[in-house]
Amino acid sequence: MRRVTSLAPSAFLASAAGTETLQLQLLRHSLAATTTDRAVDTVKNMWSSDHTCPRPEGVTAHKQSAWDKPVVTAVRQELMMTLTSTVDQARMLAVSSPHSGDWLHALPLSGCGLRLDDKAIHIAVGLRLGANICEPHQCPCGASVDAKGLHGLSCKGGTGRSARHHALNDMLWHALSKADIPAVKEPSGLLRTDGKRPDGVTQLPWRSGKCVTWDVTVIDTLAASYVPATSQTPGAAAETAADRKTSKYATLSQSYLFVPVAVETMGAINRAGMNFLGDLGRRITQHTDDHRESAFLFQRISVLIQRFNSVAVLGTFAPTTPEEDV
Numbered sequence: 366m367r368r369v370t371s372l373a374p375s376a377f378l379a380s381a382a383g384t385e386t387l388q389l390q391l392l393r394h395s396l397a398a399t400t401t402d403r404a405v406d407t408v409k410n411m412w413s414s415d416h417t418c419p420r421p422e423g424v425t426a427h428k429q430s431a432w433d434k435p436v437v438t439a440v441r442q443e444l445m446m447t448l449t450s451t452v453d454q455a456r457m458l459a460v461s462s463p464h465s466g467d468w469l470h471a472l473p474l475s476g477c478g479l480r481l482d483d484k485a486i487h488i489a490v491g492l493r494l495g496a497n498i499c500e501p502h503q504c505p506c507g508a509s510v511d512a513k514g515l516h517g518l519s520c521k522g523g524t525g526r527s528a529r530h531h532a533l534n535d536m537l538w539h540a541l542s543k544a545d546i547p548a549v550k551e552p553s554g555l556l557r558t559d560g561k562r563p564d565g566v567t568q569l570p571w572r573s574g575k576c577v578t579w580d581v582t583v584i585d586t587l588a589a590s591y592v593p594a595t596s597q598t599p600g601a602a603a604e605t606a607a608d609r610k611t612s613k614y615a616t617l618s619q620s621y622l623f624v625p626v627a628v629e630t631m632g633a634i635n636r637a638g639m640n641f642l643g644d645l646g647r648r649i650t651q652h653t654d655d656h657r658e659s660a661f662l663f664q665r666i667s668v669l670i671q672r673f674n675s676v677a678v679l680g681t682f683a684p685t686t687p688e689e690d691v
Contacts, residue, residue, distance in 0.1 A: 371440060374408050375432035381405045382426035415439070452515070452587055453495055455595035456631060459586045460493050462599040463639065465632025467660070467667035479668050485675035488514070492631070492674060504681040517678040518630045519585040524680035526583075529673035533581045534564045536669060537626065537645075540662055541567060544648040552578075555617060563614060566621065577622040579641070580610050583670065586631035600633035607635040630674055632667060642666070 381402065413420060416439065421431040441461065448454045459465055468489065473480040481489065491498035497512035504510050506522040517523055534550060541548045547568040555563055555578060563580045571577035584606045586595050594601035610625035617623050626638035646659025
């Protein structure tokens with residue numbers, strides 16, 4: 366959420382630069398055309414005093430993002446310095462990573478699976494802001510759950526973990542089908558070092574004459590074991606999980622292109638997975654002629670993660686019995 370006081374100067378300076386020629390045309394017969402707008406100079410001086418980078422010039426000055434980017438960077442750095450908890454630092458870095466907030470841009474279309482119910486929205490926003498989302502209580506596993514409800518995201522006995530994995534894998538399979546690339550889920554014959562199979566493999570070469578095989582996983586950004594890393598580097602948990610997957614499927618690398626797709630509960634995605642999804646979106650665009658396919662794919666994944674975050678958090682509440690309801 367942006368403060369108007371930080372956003373207004375960027376909007377004003379971009380508007381002033383973009384309309385300068387039109388202003389001169391409208392005021393060319395007026396004395397005002399020969400004078401300088403003092404308000405613009407004042408705001409420019411204020412902007413320069415707050416930021417060490419040079420002011421945008423020329424056509425670049427017409428873009429609000431050019432003026433606003435240094436402001437956002439400064440605000441983010443200031444906010445990070447005020448965070449004393451490593452959990453909050455990890456949360457802040459994760460929600461600032463690419464595609465972590467794509468669910469905020471998705472149209473709430475039920476037919477496309479992009480609609481979140483009220484409880485899911487409540488939990489998704491609360492987790493993103495680090496707000497209290499529930500009363501402290503005890504999880505059915507015996508652990509204590511604080512008001513932020515984070516325990517459910519990493520609870521080993523939590524609900525929805527298997528369903529989340531299958532839903533994410535199905536989404537990738539359907540995306541490949543949309544790109545007219547036949548694929549098989551959980552193919553037999555492709556075994557990793559522990560005897561388990563990957564989540565899928567394409568039946569046509571993906572690149573360099575090799576078919577691609579993938580394996581998906583969802584990892585908790587704010588789990589106690591990952592916070593030391595995620596509080597320093599955004600997406601560290603996803604990269605760690607992806608490295609584990611890569612080592613387990615090392616025997617397949619000679620014949621297949623293996624891609625781990627690791628997504629964190631706070632939305633960060635590992636680099637290899639992000640590149641694969643971006644490439645997949647572009648291949649879908651070749652068939653649909655819609656340049657937004659990559660954005661839609663990331664939005665669907667982002668919404669799915671938020672939906673199952675809600676399932677995980679709600680799963681920490683013990684179901685009430687008829688006697689308790691009475």
